[in-house]
Amino acid sequence: MELKRLRFVKKAALLAATIVFMAACHNNQDFSPKPRGYSRIVFPEKVYRKFDSIYPFTFIYPTYAYIEQDTMLRPQRKDKKLLNMNALLNMQFPQFNGTLHLSYESVPSKKVFDQLTEDARKFAFKHTVKATGIEQALIRNPAKKIYGIYYTIEGNAASSVQFFISDSSKNYLRGALYFNTPPRLDSIQPVLNFVRKDIDTMIKSFRWKGE
Numbered sequence: 434m435e436l437k438r439l440r441f442v443k444k445a446a447l448l449a450a451t452i453v454f455m456a457a458c459h460n461n462q463d464f465s466p467k468p469r470g471y472s473r474i475v476f477p478e479k480v481y482r483k484f485d486s487i488y489p490f491t492f493i494y495p496t497y498a499y500i501e502q503d504t505m506l507r508p509q510r511k512d513k514k515l516l517n518m519n520a521l522l523n524m525q526f527p528q529f530n531g532t533l534h535l536s537y538e539s540v541p542s543k544k545v546f547d548q549l550t551e552d553a554r555k556f557a558f559k560h561t562v563k564a565t566g567i568e569q570a571l572i573r574n575p576a577k578k579i580y581g582i583y584y585t586i587e588g589n590a591a592s593s594v595q596f597f598i599s600d601s602s603k604n605y606l607r608g609a610l611y612f613n614t615p616p617r618l619d620s621i622q623p624v625l626n627f628v629r630k631d632i633d634t635m636i637k638s639f640r641w642k643g644e
Contacts, residue, residue: 476627477528481634488520488537489604493638495631498526503534529624531612533632538605549605553582553597556609560590572598572636578644583636589618593625594632600641608632 481493484500494500503521524533540546558567565588572581581598594610610632612621 474623479630481638489642490537490606491638491640491642492635494524494635497528498524498533498631500524500535526628529612529628530614531610531624531628533628534609534611536607540599540603540605546599546601546605549607550582550597550599553584553595553607556607557584557586557592557595560586560592564588564590572596577640578602579639579641581636587618593618593621594629596632596636598636598639600644604641606639 477495477497480496482496483491483493485491501523503523519539520537522535522537524535526532538545538549540549561567564586567587568585570583570585572579572583574580578600579598580601581596583596584594586593586595592609592611595608597605597607599605610628612624614621618625
């Protein structure tokens with residue numbers, strides 16, 4: 434009898450605990466998980482300065498960014514006269530952990546120009562796997578001999594902005610924006626919008642020397 438009574442007490446205690454747990458759950462019907470939080474971002478004032486170096490172009494860029502020569506090795510074209518006129522530059526945004534990669538090339542022929550513009554298209558559309566959409570916009574200022582295409586890449590792609598600018602005859606510049614963080618649009622969207630304005634300002638102020 435004592436053994437049966439002990440089993441009955443254990444079962445009763447377990448049943449009571451279950452009822453209390455279910456009642457607690459019932460009283461918290463309005464519970465919902467908190468959304469993921471992100472650190473508050475303090476954006477600097479938009480102040481610009483001019484980039485004017487040995488290269489055949491100028492533009493303005495923000496004071497909270499800096500431009501450095503990219504030391505990465507790159508294949509050079511066979512024409513020795515063009516070697517010193519090709520360059521890789523990085524516009525660094527240290528506060529946002531982002532980089533606008535700039536690649537300049539002299540254009541010796543229409544064949545090379547066509548290849549460069551096709552490469553720009555391929556580089557942009559290689560992000561199709563992660564992108565939710567890719568929009569193309571013409572860059573055009575005939576008075577200053579500035580022509581190109583601006584690619585807006587939506588979604589969780591590694592690069593959200595790419596473009597190229599050319600005078601359609603001798604000079605070509607390609608740009609690609611990357612953030613050194615996992616590509617989660619919900620977390621980088623405010624920074625992306627902020628930096629996009631700087632890229633737009635750069636493109637609008639872009640000039641070939643001598644034009």
